[in-house]
Structure formats: structure tokens, C-alpha cells
Amino acid sequence: MKVLGGLSAQSFLSQYWQKAPLLVRSALPDPSDLIGGDDLAGLATEEAVESRLVTANDWRLRHGPFFEDDFANLPERDWTLLVQAVDHWVPEIAALFDHFRFIPTWRFDDIMLSYSVPGGGVGPHFDQYDVFLIQLSGQREWRIGQTCTEADDCRDDTELNILAQFDEQERWVLEPGDMLYVPPGVAHWGTAISEGITCSIGFRAPSRAEIWSEFAHFMAERDVEFERYADPDLNARTDPNAITSADLDRVQARLREMIEDRDALSLWFGRYMTEPKYSDIASDEPDFSDADIQQQLQVQPLMRNRAARLAYVPGWLFVQGQAVATELNEKQLQWLCNQQELTADSLSDGLDGVPFSLLSELVRKDVFYFEDGEESWV
Incomplete structure (x- = not known):
């Protein structure tokens, strides 16, 4: 596949997916006409669009929507505009997903675009999901660092999740059409060399805590009050205060029964993984029969x-x-x-x-x- 630098989809998944970064030169034909900085700034003024503005000299974070004056008063360097879920608003950007359909589509999250002037970036950080970084226009330098865990410290002087320590392993400059794949947990640090736009294609990766919480909520909605803890095999107790192994076995059996309900699991998982990122975006379609x-x-x-x-x-x-x-x-x-x-x-x-x-x-x-x-x- 051209987008994978000649690797087959399976070779990429076996060798790199959630294992190692991969740089692909000229992964896409010249993508600079897909969207411009003015278009992105226009989206950032909309109430329904999630956007952020980061200044790299003080790592200050501001949330949109923004006004034209906000952009007019910015300096010539060291800032980045981040616009989330551009695929919801620009079909040409959403079409970038088509290059990655060897991955389950229900894993797709959204496509974020970042417009940066020289020196702009969001600092050294790591994501808890896979990400493909595609340079749409301009140049950006990417540094790859260490593999991180939740134990890695972040700076406490900014709202941004910027790593307190960054151990550089590799460094590349991306040109328009170049792509960098970064696995979950791998630290990376992008800095704009020139004015340009970087596309970030992210994937849904619910945490184990989210899976437990959401599935339990789903099962609770399906269950009925009549189904309660029962112990028809209860034996007389010499110590009524003790929780016995038999008591725990009954609870565990009930929980196991719920988890092993494959039909319920597939129904929940399909609903959960297809939930829109922004569910309040209304359709403009008229009523119809x-x-x-x-x-x-x-x-x-x-x-x-x-x-x-x-x-x-x-x-x-x-x-x-x-x-x-x-x-x-x-x-x-x-x-x-x-x-x-x-x-x-x-x-x-x-x-x-x-x-x-x-x-x-x-x-x-x-x-x-x-x-x-x-x-x-x-």
C-alpha cells in the first residue's frame, strides 16, 4: 500500500501497529489543497466546533470558539490552532479515513487538524491511542522519545499534558504528503518549521475502566429489579458476620453469567463503538416518509x-x-x-x-x- 510506504496492510500491522513508529515519505499525493489556514480559523469561530489555541512560549491553553480579533492579535510565531473532528465538517478531510480501511472502521475516532506558525506545537507528550500524523502543508519537525506509562510525570505549570522529561530517540522533518505513525504510549514532540497544517488521525481505544463502567451501565438498564441475589443452598452459620467463599461464588457466578452473555456483549459493544463523537449535531434533512x-x-x-x-x-x-x-x-x-x-x-x-x-x-x-x-x- 502506498500510504504504508509499500508495506502490505498485514505487514504493517504485524511489524509496527502498537509496536514501533513508522515514517513514510510521500504517503499521500500533494494534500495541500484539502484545506487552508483561513478555513480552519473559520471553523474555530463556530460554537459547535471544538477548538484550542496553544502558545508554545508559555504553554498557555485557550479554548474556542474564537473571534477574528483573537487571530489578528497573535504573534508571528510560536502558536498552534487545534481543531477537533474536522471530518465532521469537511468531506475531503473525512475521505482520508479511506486510506486506513484495513483497520476496523469502528476504531476510527476523528481527524484533528493543527495549524501552526514557526515554533508552534503542543510540547512533548504521548497519546493513549494510535495516531497517524500526516503533513498537509508546510514543514514540521517531529522528535520521537521514550515509551511512557501513567507513571511518567507531566509538568505542573500548564493545563497541557506536557512530559516533564523527554528522551529523544529519533528526529525527522515532515514535508507535505509525509506521514508518521506513532503507537500508543510513545512520546513525540512536533514543532513547526514553517507555517503549515498537520493532520492527526486518531483511533478509539476505551480504557478498561470505561469498558467496565459502560458495559455495567448497559447491563443495569437491561436487567430487572426482580432478579436479585439468591441463596437457596444457604447453610446455617456459626459466624453470621463472615462473608464466605460460597457467598462470593454466588456473586461471581452471576457476574460471569452477565459477562459471558455474548449477545448482550455484541449489542453493547456495537452501540458503544459507533456513538458519534458529537451527538448533538443535528441533521439538516427535512421530514420524510x-x-x-x-x-x-x-x-x-x-x-x-x-x-x-x-x-x-x-x-x-x-x-x-x-x-x-x-x-x-x-x-x-x-x-x-x-x-x-x-x-x-x-x-x-x-x-x-x-x-x-x-x-x-x-x-x-x-x-x-x-x-x-x-x-x-x-
Whole structure:
């Protein structure tokens, strides 16, 4: 694969994924036209967009939204603008995910862009997830440091998680189109040499604590008050204050029964891993019926929102954090999740009978949309 410097997807996963950094020169064709600094600054003025501004001389952190005057008063060097989840707003940026579809799509988190002037950066740090750093424009120097754990100290004079100690191992300058993969826990430090934009493609990696908490919450919602601790095999106690092994065995058996419920686990995991990063972003699609969708498809295709999240297991399609029961078989589910454009003909061929109720649900959830908007509805 070109994006992996000629490595096959499996070779990359076996040799580098969560193991070692990898630098790939010219991983992508010239990406400098994807987005400009003014566009990124414009996004940072929007209330719905998460953005941050970091000055590298004092490691000061400010949160958006920002105003035009905020940018006008900035110095000529030593600052960075970070804009989160640009894939939600710019389809051309969301399309970068397509280069990494050898990784489960439900692992995709978001694409953050950082616009930096010379000297800009966020300091030496490490992430707890995999990240691909792609230089879109300008030059940035990246230094790779030690492998870190939660025991590594961070500076206490800034809100940023900047490492108190950084042990440099390697150093590279990235040009437009170059890419650096950094595994979880590996310290890295990027500093802009010239004005430019760096793309950071991150992946979802829930902590064990999050998994326990979210799964327990899901199971608690499914369970009923009637199901309670029971001990019909209780023996008379000589010491009523003691918690015995038999008592713990009963609790452990109940917990094991819950954890080993594979159907419940898949239902929870599919919902959890497809939850949108920003669930309050509303769709602009008009109200419609199944018949409206069917009729509109005759004159224009449905386009895929590349930032929307889909996944499936047999019998269930997971849509933006919700589970939709479906009679589509695995081949049909795979086909549907892979489509970037749906037409009446392709739906007929791919699904062999169009379930318009499901299609309507996908439009309501902003997974698919009619590109020309409400004014062109028939």
C-alpha cells in the first residue's frame, strides 16, 4: 500500500501497529489543497466546533470558539490552532479515513487538524491511542522519545499534558504528503518549521475502566429489579458476620453469567463503538416518509456522510450509537456499510429488495443525505 510506504496492510500491522513508529515519505499525493489556514480559523469561530489555541512560549491553553480579533492579535510565531473532528465538517478531510480501511472502521475516532506558525506545537507528550500524523502543508519537525506509562510525570505549570522529561530517540522533518505513525504510549514532540497544517488521525481505544463502567451501565438498564441475589443452598452459620467463599461464588457466578452473555456483549459493544463523537449535531434533512425516500431516489442519489458511524453483527446494524434490528444478511450488511453513494439501481442490486424503513432510519440519523437539499425534493 502506498500510504504504508509499500508495506502490505498485514505487514504493517504485524511489524509496527502498537509496536514501533513508522515514517513514510510521500504517503499521500500533494494534500495541500484539502484545506487552508483561513478555513480552519473559520471553523474555530463556530460554537459547535471544538477548538484550542496553544502558545508554545508559555504553554498557555485557550479554548474556542474564537473571534477574528483573537487571530489578528497573535504573534508571528510560536502558536498552534487545534481543531477537533474536522471530518465532521469537511468531506475531503473525512475521505482520508479511506486510506486506513484495513483497520476496523469502528476504531476510527476523528481527524484533528493543527495549524501552526514557526515554533508552534503542543510540547512533548504521548497519546493513549494510535495516531497517524500526516503533513498537509508546510514543514514540521517531529522528535520521537521514550515509551511512557501513567507513571511518567507531566509538568505542573500548564493545563497541557506536557512530559516533564523527554528522551529523544529519533528526529525527522515532515514535508507535505509525509506521514508518521506513532503507537500508543510513545512520546513525540512536533514543532513547526514553517507555517503549515498537520493532520492527526486518531483511533478509539476505551480504557478498561470505561469498558467496565459502560458495559455495567448497559447491563443495569437491561436487567430487572426482580432478579436479585439468591441463596437457596444457604447453610446455617456459626459466624453470621463472615462473608464466605460460597457467598462470593454466588456473586461471581452471576457476574460471569452477565459477562459471558455474548449477545448482550455484541449489542453493547456495537452501540458503544459507533456513538458519534458529537451527538448533538443535528441533521439538516427535512421530514420524510419511506415513500418520500423511494420517490426522491429516482431523481438523485443518497450520499454517505463519511463522519457517520456504522458497524454490524448478524441481525443488527449499529447506527450512530443505536442498534437497529435487520433481516439483511451479512453480505448485504457489508455492502451497505461500504457504500459512499446509493442510487435506486444500486440499492436494488445490492440489497435485492429495498428495506425503505431502514433507509429512512439511516437518513434520519444523518448517515446518508440528499446532496442538493430540500429545495430539490420532488
